[in-house]
Amino acid sequence: MRRKYWVQALLALLILAGCGKEAVYNYTDPGAPAPAPITDIQVVPTPGGGYILYKLPVDPNLSYVKAEYELQPGVKSETKTSIFNDTLKITGFGDTRERTISVYSVGKNEKRSEPVTVHLTPLTPPVASVFNSLVVAPAFGGVSVKYENPTGTNLVTTLLYDSTGNGTWKEVRSYYSAATTGVFSVRGFDATPHRFAVYLRDRWNNHSDSLQKMITPLFEQFIPKNTWKALYLPNDGYQYVESFSLPHVYDGIWGSGRYDGIFASRHTLDIPQWITLDLGVTIRFSRMKVWHYFESPFAGASVRAFEIWGSNNPAADGSWDSWTKLSSFEFVKPSGLPQGQVTADDINYSVTNGGDFDFPVDLQGTYRYVRFKTVATYASSGPIGQVVLPEISFWGVIQ
Structure with a gap:
């Protein structure tokens, strides 16, 4: 038996010695000549x-x-x-x-x-080809900028305006996006002619030409919420969890850390689901904002796609006969990243400032009652699901 143990020990030593002589493959010879060219x-x-x-x-x-x-x-x-x-x-x-x-x-x-x-000789770079697709047009309270970016290149679109009328340019907004279709609006201008300019820049600091245009923004006003109230019609999705009731959508509370300002419907309600509001005044709608819950920007029960409907005499039975569809909308992430990934710009857009949605400029009719119909959230497009909605706001002209 003792001899057997000695043989095993000797074999182990030989194996270790062999391992110690293993070839080194990452050796660098400082004297080796330079490689041949490709x-x-x-x-x-x-x-x-x-x-x-x-x-x-x-x-x-x-x-x-x-x-x-x-x-x-x-x-x-x-x-x-x-x-x-x-x-x-x-x-x-x-x-x-x-x-x-x-x-x-x-x-x-x-x-x-x-x-x-x-x-x-490179082909036309995105910073130039996307520039050729730019469309700058009047919007309510400002201008809208649209473009096509089929290669999904990260670009910065900068909008300026002539603040004095004598060529003193001031930056209004820089919009960062890799989305294949870019669209954004700037507000805060009165309904008088202004000269605007827009150009593009990529991450290598290449700049496009500058597109200049004289534009007269369309008149609009913020719709005060002191006249709003919730309506509770049959088949509406106003049933809520805990204390997150429907009036929270117009209480002026949203943003990071604000648990107290959200409407959250029950998890067992159907999707699509809708809520109804009485604005207290008759409006010609120009645009609106919708906020995401700070814990789930572009995720979870936050609204992804929705419709706005208007009425002046909603049926008491909750039916749709007296309603007119005003527009359909869908959140578009500024970064263009896939679901599950968000940037600071995405959060700023959806949680802090609220997503911007423009009604068609040629939208006809004025309405006092609105229905917000959630078509899909980021967690569900049906048949059931919860909707979390911190706040909505409207702009337009009070009739």
């Missing part, structure tokens, strides 16, 4: 950039491939990719001028090959 180069232009395809040299010292280029005169940039790829992605150009790019093979010891010069 070969078989192909260039594929893209909007604002392009792809460089190539064949790697066969060299055990090769670590990565790097491209160096100028985005703008004096503004240098570079991109790298590992030996497990055969493509470099070039981005950040703000126009379609031909660019000269130097591409290097780089060794593990950071020695570079001789440069390979590549010429790339």
Whole structure:
């Protein structure tokens, strides 16, 4: 038995000794020459950039491939990719001028090959193509800006106005978004002519041209809530949980940390579900705001899609016969990120400031009673579900 233990111990020592001699694969030889350059180069232009395809040299010292280029005169940039790829992605150009790019093979010891010069003529960059889709139009109390961004590029849209009428430009708002369709409005202007300008900027600080336009905003006013009251009609979804009753939608309380200012319906109600309000005055509607609950911006029981209906003589039985549909709306996240991800801009839009929704400019009719019909939340599009609604506000013209 003792001999058996000695043999086992000897075998264990031999195994450990063998492990100690295992080859080291990440060894860097500082004296190794630079790798050979890449070969078989192909260039594929893209909007604002392009792809460089190539064949790697066969060299055990090769670590990565790097491209160096100028985005703008004096503004240098570079991109790298590992030996497990055969493509470099070039981005950040703000126009379609031909660019000269130097591409290097780089060794593990950071020695570079001789440069390979590549010429790339990018396609029209998003900052320019999106600019061509800009539409600036009158809105109630200000202007609206719309554009199409099919590539989903992160862009900043900046709106300015001539504050003196003599070319003294003042920034009104910068709108950050990667959404494929961008739309926003600015308010606070009287119904007199103003000169506005709008331009785009991307994350590489490329700027578009400036679109200038003389616009006269449409007159509107905030609809005071001291005349509002809740109506409790048959089939309405006014049944609530705990103390979160319907009048909270017009109590002027919302925002971060405000548990006391929300309406929260029961979890067992149908979706779609609706509530009815008497505004106390007859309105021609121009726009509205809807707030999300601070614990669930773009999530949970917060409203995702909804409709607004108007009436001047709602039926006592709660039927829809006396109602007119004014518009359908859906929340659009400024960041364009998928559900479950939000940015500070998303929270500011939905929780702090409230989501902006414009009624059609040519909307006909004036109404005293409104129905807010929730078509879907972020948690449910039916058949049942809860709706949490901190606040709604309206603007327009009181008749």
